[in-house]
Amino acid sequence: MKIMWQRTGAALAAWGACQTAYAEYAYNLQEPASPIASQVFHLHNMIMLVCLGIFVVVFGAMFYSLIKHRKSVGHQAAHFHENTTVEVIWTVIPFVILMGMAYPAAKVVIAMKDTSNPDMTIKITGYQWKWGYDYLNEGVSFYSTLATPRTQIENAATKGEHYLLEVDEPMVVPVGKRVRLLITANDVLHAWWVPALGAKQDAIPGFIRDSWFEADKIGTYRGQCVELCGKDHGFMPIVVNVVSEADYKAWVEKKKGAAASAAADNGKTFDQAELVARGEKVYAANCAACHQANGMGLPGTFPAISGSKVATGPIDAHIEVVLNGRPGTAMAAFGKQLSDADIAAVVTYQRNAWANKMGDAAQPAQVAALRGGAEAAAPAAQ
Amino acid sequence: MSDVAHAHGHDEHGHHAHPTGLMRWLTTTNHKDIGTLYLIFALVMLFAAGSMALLIRAELFKPGLQLLHPDFFNQLTTMHGLIMIFGVIMPAFSGFANWQVPLMLGAPDMAFPRMNNWAFWLLPVAGILLMGSFLLPGGAVAGGWTMYPPLYIQGGISYDLTILAVHIMGLSSIMGSINIITTILNMRAPGMTLMKMPLFCWTWLITAYLLIATMPVLAGAVTMLLTDRNFGTHFFNAAGGGDPVMFQHIFWFFAHPEVYILILPAFGIVSQVIPTFARKPLFGYASMVYATASIAILSFIVWAHHMFTVGMPAAAQLFFMFSTMLIAVPTGVKVFNWVATMWRGSMTFETPMLFAIAFVCLFTIGGFSGLVLAIAPVDIQLHDTYYVVAHFHYVLVSGALFSIFAGIYYWLPKWTGHMYDETLGKWHFWLSVIGMNIVFFPMHFLGLAGMPRRIPDYALQFTEFNQIATVGAFIFGFSQLIFLAVVLKTVKGGAKATSKVWEGAEGLEWTVPSPAPYHTFETAPVVK
Numbered sequence: 035m036k037i038m039w040q041r042t043g044a045a046l047a048a049w050g051a052c053q054t055a056y057a058e059y060a061y062n063l064q065e066p067a068s069p070i071a072s073q074v075f076h077l078h079n080m081i082m083l084v085c086l087g088i089f090v091v092v093f094g095a096m097f098y099s100l101i102k103h104r105k106s107v108g109h110q111a112a113h114f115h116e117n118t119t120v121e122v123i124w125t126v127i128p129f130v131i132l133m134g135m136a137y138p139a140a141k142v143v144i145a146m147k148d149t150s151n152p153d154m155t156i157k158i159t160g161y162q163w164k165w166g167y168d169y170l171n172e173g174v175s176f177y178s179t180l181a182t183p184r185t186q187i188e189n190a191a192t193k194g195e196h197y198l199l200e201v202d203e204p205m206v207v208p209v210g211k212r213v214r215l216l217i218t219a220n221d222v223l224h225a226w227w228v229p230a231l232g233a234k235q236d237a238i239p240g241f242i243r244d245s246w247f248e249a250d251k252i253g254t255y256r257g258q259c260v261e262l263c264g265k266d267h268g269f270m271p272i273v274v275n276v277v278s279e280a281d282y283k284a285w286v287e288k289k290k291g292a293a294a295s296a297a298a299d300n301g302k303t304f305d306q307a308e309l310v311a312r313g314e315k316v317y318a319a320n321c322a323a324c325h326q327a328n329g330m331g332l333p334g335t336f337p338a339i340s341g342s343k344v345a346t347g348p349i350d351a352h353i354e355v356v357l358n359g360r361p362g363t364a365m366a367a368f369g370k371q372l373s374d375a376d377i378a379a380v381v382t383y384q385r386n387a388w389a390n391k392m393g394d395a396a397q398p399a400q401v402a403a404l405r406g407g408a409e410a411a412a413p414a415a416q
Numbered sequence: 417m418s419d420v421a422h423a424h425g426h427d428e429h430g431h432h433a434h435p436t437g438l439m440r441w442l443t444t445t446n447h448k449d450i451g452t453l454y455l456i457f458a459l460v461m462l463f464a465a466g467s468m469a470l471l472i473r474a475e476l477f478k479p480g481l482q483l484l485h486p487d488f489f490n491q492l493t494t495m496h497g498l499i500m501i502f503g504v505i506m507p508a509f510s511g512f513a514n515w516q517v518p519l520m521l522g523a524p525d526m527a528f529p530r531m532n533n534w535a536f537w538l539l540p541v542a543g544i545l546l547m548g549s550f551l552l553p554g555g556a557v558a559g560g561w562t563m564y565p566p567l568y569i570q571g572g573i574s575y576d577l578t579i580l581a582v583h584i585m586g587l588s589s590i591m592g593s594i595n596i597i598t599t600i601l602n603m604r605a606p607g608m609t610l611m612k613m614p615l616f617c618w619t620w621l622i623t624a625y626l627l628i629a630t631m632p633v634l635a636g637a638v639t640m641l642l643t644d645r646n647f648g649t650h651f652f653n654a655a656g657g658g659d660p661v662m663f664q665h666i667f668w669f670f671a672h673p674e675v676y677i678l679i680l681p682a683f684g685i686v687s688q689v690i691p692t693f694a695r696k697p698l699f700g701y702a703s704m705v706y707a708t709a710s711i712a713i714l715s716f717i718v719w720a721h722h723m724f725t726v727g728m729p730a731a732a733q734l735f736f737m738f739s740t741m742l743i744a745v746p747t748g749v750k751v752f753n754w755v756a757t758m759w760r761g762s763m764t765f766e767t768p769m770l771f772a773i774a775f776v777c778l779f780t781i782g783g784f785s786g787l788v789l790a791i792a793p794v795d796i797q798l799h800d801t802y803y804v805v806a807h808f809h810y811v812l813v814s815g816a817l818f819s820i821f822a823g824i825y826y827w828l829p830k831w832t833g834h835m836y837d838e839t840l841g842k843w844h845f846w847l848s849v850i851g852m853n854i855v856f857f858p859m860h861f862l863g864l865a866g867m868p869r870r871i872p873d874y875a876l877q878f879t880e881f882n883q884i885a886t887v888g889a890f891i892f893g894f895s896q897l898i899f900l901a902v903v904l905k906t907v908k909g910g911a912k913a914t915s916k917v918w919e920g921a922e923g924l925e926w927t928v929p930s931p932a933p934y935h936t937f938e939t940a941p942v943v944k
Contacts, residue, residue, distance in 0.1 A: 060877070063797060063864050071797075078794045085784040093777060096755045100773070104763045105695070111762035115697040120756070121749070125703075128748045132741045135791065140734055142793040147730040187873060189480040197479060199875045217727075222567040223660060225725060225800060229866040234796050236726045238661060239566060240654020243727030256875075260800040260868040261725075262560045264567055265487045268871030334553030334572060335487060364570045 313383025803863025854888025
């Protein structure tokens with residue numbers, strides 16, 4: 035009896051999941067905000083209802099039997115052990131039900147895979163542990179990292195409403211436009227997912243895969259990396275701001291202005307204090323996840339910078355490690371991610387922080403020289 | 417080593433003159449001893465990997481990082497998965513096969529007793545490599561049990577040790593499988609045709625073929641990882657002309673059949689238990705055999721449904737979606753057959769039967785969520801979320817693990833000669849079944865709402881369901897101590913078991929005394 039109560043409870047919960055679909059989203063997929071997400075939502079509801087129907091019929095029969103056909107009520111066992119007709123029927127009926135599910139599912143598969151005729155294209159790159167966005171039509175590029183303060187994660191401060199689902203630079207797209215996504219990764223596998231937009235695609239280093247969405251409502255949609263990508267896999271969220279066409283144009287102009295002023299920095303020469311101050315911020319955003327804010331790293335996994343041979347050795351070798359990374363380890367090449375000024379700043383910071391007292395400074399021009407001719411100008415637009 | 421064995425009695429054919437103490441277990445070639453060793457190993461590993469699960473759930477009780485560093489959290493999820501699969505479920509089923517296959521077929525022992533010993537003793541070596549890696553610099557493997565590159569290429573020394581451990585466990589599985597296949601095909605008692613074999617033997621025969629077919633594939637995949645890591649190859653590195661997705665194809669070509677390796681023997685156990693307590697023969701024996709075989713064959717053509725989000729062409733998605741949905745047909749046949757076996761029986765509800773009934777219900781819930789996940793567009797929404805975690809735990813905990821519990825309660829009286837404590841058994845059952853549902857049912861909702869798997873910290877809207885799951889996990893986890901108590905108590909003593917043990921039991925194993933003598937069926941019985 036108890037088991038029956040148990041199962042009934044589960045069945046009721048699942049039934050509730052379907053019935054309250056639109057009212058209470060905690061029991062179902064998130065409220066869809068794109069045509070594909072909406073099709074998936076309805077497909078899922080339909081399949082759940084069919085499953086529920088089958089569950090009730092099959093386990094209705096089983097629980098009837100558990101109650102009636104027990105020794106304690108004096109039921110005598112029958113001796114039948116096969117029946118070809120019944121066996122054929124319960125092979126054929128599920129097959130027919132499955133065909134009924136397969137047809138609408140196939141239609142959604144084909145719609146999902148159709149990435150033709152986009153209004154705009156955005157290239158998305160997964161990094162350990164942030165996302166990079168390149169707007170191919172507008173020439174806008176930026177990185178998007180977790181904005182939740184460390185203190186909230188470590189329970190030293192009250193957690194905000196969008197804890198772990200907030201970023202410094204959200205992706206911005208216009209409403210009602212078909213957005214094609216070209217998704218790739220820089221280091222390991224990641225996966226870009228915004229549930230309400232119904233777009234999920236693995237980010238694979240060395241390969242570009244595409245996906246698309248068309249947001250049908252203005253709003254902010256949040257998602258996360260969904261492919262295990264190492265230590266901070268849980269800390270690289272995705273935020274998409276869907277805005278009006280006019281707001282989108284204004285945003286693009288603002289981003290272009292910011293890029294121009296960043297590029298100007300690469301031509302300047304800074305004094306050491308300026309570099310250290312700037313470098314501390316760059317370090318916190320790019321390096322601290324592995325090497326830690328105290329520069330001590332994590333023994334056995336991520337080396338310390340404080341007191342390391344690199345940070346206390348020749349400055350050019352130090353810049354080269356930051357520029358090119360260490361192939362075969364988790365140390366990424368930051369040459370394409372950071373501007374000359376930022377690399378100069380972070381190297382200077384590392385050489386003068388913690389136990390490192392080198393007293394020297396790297397300048398953007400030095401970084402540009404080490405990049406080599408071909409790449410020299412490439413990241414300036416960051 | 418062998419000197420000691422000699423000193424204690426060289427005559428391996430003698431009934432009473434075998435080594436004693438530790439040497440008995442190290443040198444044993446007796447299928448019952450080796451079966452016991454497998455089961456003890458699985459039990460120890462169950463508590464090891466279960467403790468890891470409790471640490472994971474403790475961390476996830478609240479948002480924020482409380483107990484575990486994210487990297488250690490990843491180590492725990494990875495090792496929990498690897499050990500539960502390769503160290504608990506598979507060895508436990510091998511333990512059942514060792515004990516039961518010869519007893520059910522009327523064979524004196526397994527076909528290759530020395531290889532049997534070797535197959536078992538490889539496992540503790542692999543277990544030590546895995547567990548020991550927690551102590552190495554950088555800790556244990558943290559790249560997920562699926563070992564996807566390039567993340568797997570980044571790790572430290574423990575990643576190489578894990579590859580070695582996987583090789584060793586694969587070797588052990590292949591040897592065990594060769595033994596089981598040979599025993600079943602060649603050592604059945606006169607008159608025991610293949611279609612008269614107990615279904616447990618059938619499911620293991622098919623499982624053994626799956627193991628032989630897929631373990632070398634896994635070995636190939638991890639060897640490529642090893643050479644990518646250490647010898648400069650680029651199988652999975654795009655910069656060198658390789659492809660990380662190729663690893664996933666090779667891995668899942670192994671790992672989907674592996675899923676059935678983890679459940680087909682469970683089908684076998686449940687198909688022995690239900691007829692006994694329904695006092696009625698198994699309904700549709702032949703269709704059970706055919707359904708098992710079709711599931712096994714289909715398992716080779718569905719692997720890419722684990723990879724719908726890698727970006728396959730629509731045609732590939734459709735093929736893998738349709739083939740996956742097709743598996744629901746033979747699986748459905750099995751469930752219908754179990755229900756039909758109970759139908760108009762004369763049922764009693766001892767602990768093995770309770771676990772078997774829970775298996776049928778809850779495994780079916782796992783089957784339904786499997787069907788939901790087979791639908792490619794829905795899978796793309798749910799892939800790598802807690803929905804998937806809920807799905808495979810319904811299949812592996814209330815499926816594989818519950819069938820193991822059912823089998824232990826069912827055969828323990830035969831193995832030990834004592835009845836287990838029915839009251840404690842029922843406590844174990846109810847706490848397990850309630851606890852299990854409290855842990856895993858809310859995970860469906862978490863996945864639907866968008867919580868990714870393998871994260872040590874989560875957004876605030878996921879808090880309530882995570883707290884419920886954690887409470888359930890501790891109920892479920894600690895109720896396994898009751899199981900341990902029941903087993904120890906039964907081994908030590910208890911009411912004397914008759915040779916038939918259960919009123920409705922059928923089969924050769926119930927014709928020998930309880931406990932089963934060290935050597936059985938030295939003269940083959942004749943099956944009419």
